[in-house]
Amino acid sequence: MSDLLQTPLHDLHVRLGAKMVPFAGYSMPVQYGLGVMKEHLHTRAKAGLFDVSHMGQVIVTGDDAALALERLIPVDIVGLEENRQRYGFFTNDAGGITDDLMLANRGDHIFVVVNAACKDADIAHMKANLEPDVSVTPVTDRGLLALQGPSAEAVLSALNPAAAEMSFMDVATLTLNGAECWVSRSGYTGEDGYEISVPNAEAEALAQVLLDHDDVEAIGLGARDSLRLEAGLCLYGHDVDTDTTPVQAGLIWAIQKVRRPGGDRAGGFPGADTIFAELENGAxxxxxxxxxxxxxxxxxxxxxxxxxxxxxxxxxxxxxxxxxxxxxxxxxxxxxxxxxxxxxxxxxxxxxxxxxxxxxxxxxxxxxxxx
Amino acid sequence: MKYTEEHEWLRSEGDVVVVGITEHATTQLGDIVFVELPEVGAEVSKDDEVVVIESVKAASDISAPLDGEIVAVNDALADNPSLANEDATGEGWFFKIKPSDASQMDDYMDEDAYKAMID
The missing domain is CATH 2.40.30.110 (Aminomethyltransferase beta-barrel domains)
Incomplete structure (x- = not known):
């Protein structure tokens, strides 16, 4: 266990009595005192706070960062408006999915959030294929929190009223509890909520302030999994992997028209031929x-x-x-x-x-x- | 009350023995969401797998602690598996067995020995 990585909230988890388990090389809370069932129901009824700092945060910069990323990701990134986010995935030459991810247009850069277990491979993949045209910079000095549930808006807007102005899949830079946070209105539970990238040094204080709200409980990976399963969301390495194509996985909604046959920027990503054949003929x-x-x-x-x-x-x-x-x-x-x-x-x-x-x-x- | 190393409790009621799992076990398993109980009337042998428990985390099996006949099962538990979490040694009982050799009970731990085992 000693070689496991820790998130900036590790001490908080231990203090809260979390059951810690190894996950993707990190020591992570699988559940707290409430247990998986109550944590799940609490998130749907009020709000849950999740530590997802194990996930990979990456900044991609350069004049044509969005266009460059489209060489690896079959999604309309060029057309992604500033301060908007969308779902995507990396494909391989066989049309399989090597990871799924979130992309945000943050003005002067594209912010990418990838799965913990894939992050080293994803970063190497981006560097190998995109540099030197663009720079790929892993963000290692920030944690990532998710605040999910019907009370999330009220809880977060108490710290900064601008949080309430955001719509689903908007992103914004907000000061929360004195910390400069990169916030998206999205998540992995099927509920309204936010994902909050926060500097490591300020992560625990922000988490504590959120947990101090009566409606917020700390929620572990166990309930995160049952919440996303009920929401019909894929878990990478299980529901999607290198053997599944986006068509088989039912993710063609994520491939916008502009990247499909006949579109202005059709194809040009690994496995396009296979994926387009499946689009045409069915998987x-x-x-x-x-x-x-x-x-x-x-x-x-x-x-x-x-x-x-x-x-x-x-x-x-x-x-x-x-x-x-x-x-x-x-x-x-x-x-x-x-x-x-x-x-x-x-x-x-x-x-x-x-x-x-x-x-x-x-x-x-x-x-x-x-x- | 007697206890097995597999965290079952056994309580004699006349000529039958009531069987369930301990609070320690239900805490370890987490929220129990499914219990499959044996058929009433089934003749079972010690160590036969007679109950399947599924928690939010995983499936586990419960073995018959004694040779004998299953004379009752807790249908309320099948309908509401969380009874095992809420009242492990009461409403959360699993089945009643009529042992063919009551002396098999002597093989099991008393409360002090069980507590020492789980500490």
């Missing part, structure tokens, strides 16, 4: 929301079948568990496209028994964004 398999009929949770790795008995495996669950807000099990996974229509019944094999699941539209819980 052989798709990521689907799956609702188990019984109460038994079906987790990652559970094999899926078309029939209650016999037949070959047709797919598998990539994320699954109990959804505290749904009050039952929820899952997502890959199934052949002919089995991906909403309402289709498939079977998961659990402890030697095949149990039915229904292909279901995601999210499992309605999104609560401030559009």
């Amino acid at each position: 052989s398999r798709k990521r689907a929301g799956l609702l188990p009929e019984g109460r038994a949770p079906m987790r990652e790795g559970v094999p899926l079948f078309a029939e209650a008995e016999g037949g070959e495996q047709i797919g598998q669950i990539t994320s699954g568990g109990f959804g505290p807000t749904v009050e039952g099990p929820v899952a997502m996974g890959y199934v052949p496209s002919e089995h991906a229509a909403v309402g289709t019944k498939v079977y998961g094999e659990l402890r030697g028994k095949r149990l039915p699941l229904t292909v279901t539209k995601m999210p499992f819980t309605p999104a609560n964004f401030k559009r």
Whole structure:
């Protein structure tokens, strides 16, 4: 455990009685005293504060930083307006996804937030392919907090009223508790909320001020996972990876028209041919929301079948568990496209028994964004 | 009350034994969201896996602590698995077994020995 990295909130987590676990090379809080279920429900009812400082924060600068990033990311970055954010991913030559990420146009630079487990590879990938035209600078002196839930706006705007003026996927530089913070109105829970990049030295004080609000509880990675699962959001390395394409993963909404065939800046990213062929002809398999009929949770790795008995495996669950807000099990996974229509019944094999699941539209819980 | 190394508790009620898991176990497991109980009338052998518990974190199995017949299961627990977290040694019981050899109870720990084990 001793070689694990620590976030700037490590001492706070320990003081709050968090159960710390190794995650992506960091010692991270998986849950606090409330436990995963209550932490999840509290976030949907009021507000939760998450430490996501393990994630990679990267600044990309240069005259054509947005255009350069489009060589690696099949998203309209050139057309991303100042102080706006959007979702994207890096692709490989086979059209697979090497990481998913958030991109923000912060005026004189593009701010990129990537997954903790991929950040070293992502930074090397950007440096190798984009420098020297643009500079790629990892931000190592800042933590990242997420404040999520219906009370998030009231809580944050008490520190700076400008927070309330932001809409979903806006970004802004706000002074919060004396710290210069880079704030986005987004998150990974399906709730309204903010992600806040804060200087390491001021991170704990800001977290403490937010936690001092009656509506805010500290929330661990356990509830973060069940919240994003109910919201139908992909977890990199599980629901999307180098073997899944954006078309298979149901992420074509993130590839704007301008980057698709016929668009002004069509293609020009790794794997474009494969992805465009799938756009044209359809993918052989798709990521689907799956609702188990019984109460038994079906987790990652559970094999899926078309029939209650016999037949070959047709797919598998990539994320699954109990959804505290749904009050039952929820899952997502890959199934052949002919089995991906909403309402289709498939079977998961659990402890030697095949149990039915229904292909279901995601999210499992309605999104609560401030559009 | 007797205790197994797998954190089950056993309480004799006449000629049957009530079985559940300890508060220590439910705390370790976290919020319990699913419990699959055995069939009433099933003949089981000691160490047979008879119960599946799923918490928000993971699945685990509970073994029969004794040879015997399952004479009752806690249907309320199947409907509301959080009973195991809320009242581990009361409303959160799992099943009642009629042991074929009551002396198997002697193999298990008393409360002091169990407390010493989990400390």
